[in-house]
Amino acid sequence: MVRVFLKDDNIVVKVPSGKTLRDIANKTGASMEFGCRVGDCLTCIATVTSGMHFLNEKNEKEIRALEILCTDSHNLRLMCQCSVEAEEGEIEISYGF
């Protein structure tokens, strides 16, 4: 199980590999905001402060969307496009950027 810490909500949740961040938000009642939920609107942008490598790789849509922000930051992700992809580990996420 991977331990996901949602800093803004003070929630720690242990999840199996494959669990999406949307599902985690849904099940925990976390307050992270989603907009279009398909990687277009950037509403669900979040900063992965640690454990980025326990998440799935960015898909092309997410890469293109994040490029719009013109930032050098490598720890930004769109939560609607993320899933946990590891058997063990720790991920720390804060909403926004």
Next chain:
Amino acid sequence: MLGSVAKISDSVNFIGAFDPQIRTFDIIMKTANGSSYNSYLIRGSEGVAIMDTVKKEFSDDFFKRLELLCEYDEIKYIVLHHLEPDHSGALVELMERAPQAKLIISGRAVMMLKGLVKTDILFEVANTGKIISLGDKTIEFLSTPFLHWPDTMSSYLHEDKILFSGDIFGSHYYDERLFDDKVGDFDYAFKYYYDHIMRPFKQYVLQALKLYEKFEIDIIAPLHGPILRSNPHYYLDKYAQWSSDKKFRKHEFGKKMLCVFYMSSYSNTQMMAQKVMEGADSIDGIVASMYDLASLDESNMIDLLEESDAIIVGSPTINGDAVKPAWDLLSCMAYLESGGKIGATFGSYGWTGEAPEMLHDRMKWLKFRLPVTPLKVKLIATEEELQSCFLFGKEVAEITMGKMVEMEI
């Protein structure tokens, strides 16, 4: 005609459109005094920038005013502070007439642009700090999202000390005299606009005000209503005050507010509410209160919802639904920000008992944080069930006070 391209400063003119007849704006707002779609033209030594356009039906007015001041091939930049149709309605035509112009939008507006214009348009993204030049005129951009669309930004014309704020500081108030020191009394329209448009985004208002602090502002040029030049800080201060005000004294004592709203047919949900409230109130730092939705005015609901750190809603299930006053309560959230507030639901039921789950789902869409499962009791709660209600309230209160939630899914 000269008045309609009024000079805002040596290099800036108003080229927007007036809509004196509009009486309802965006379905929800009453506009007794009509409105305006403000657009501005900035002339520099090396070209012209157009700051926003107008609602599509008013494109003719916009283009006529623009043509009084410049040729289309002089336009170097078109800036859209957000893409709402009342400001982007003439964009496509303007870009056809001035194909050399570069469109400047915020990062969040990019996907929206594609949805709006259905064609490829060349654009440049502006984040905080981006600067564009018109030779002797310099425009700096500020990312001020959610005021009131996600893609909203503001800009500042350095040499003229003008803040192009976007919708923030707007009013739906038509008056061709244009300037705050010339128009009629628009105080109520200014406040009404804040209450209906900006109030749900108070935190973003405060963030924007911080960004504006670094600039010396002589004029605020919003996208609707009077241009604010007599004392811009009066308006900045008003927004700061409205976005920081606390109405209830509990916060002064460092307490967090938890409100239990309920409705009851046979006192069963009321009994639950009482125990939920007692449980919540047993936690240090929490002041818990309960309110019967049967006799609560909407204005009181809005104030209580806004000031509460946690909101617990109880409703019986009638005909497979929560009761109308519970839905009415949650519909008041349209005027408020809910991000970060804790929510929970409960209720007594006779047959099916969907109400707590339905309210829970609604609160989820309203962006409440809902860390506990809805609590249901069949008809009259037993002593043991009342104890569950107490613990339910206690748990919500503990989480409100910062208790870490740990779970496995």
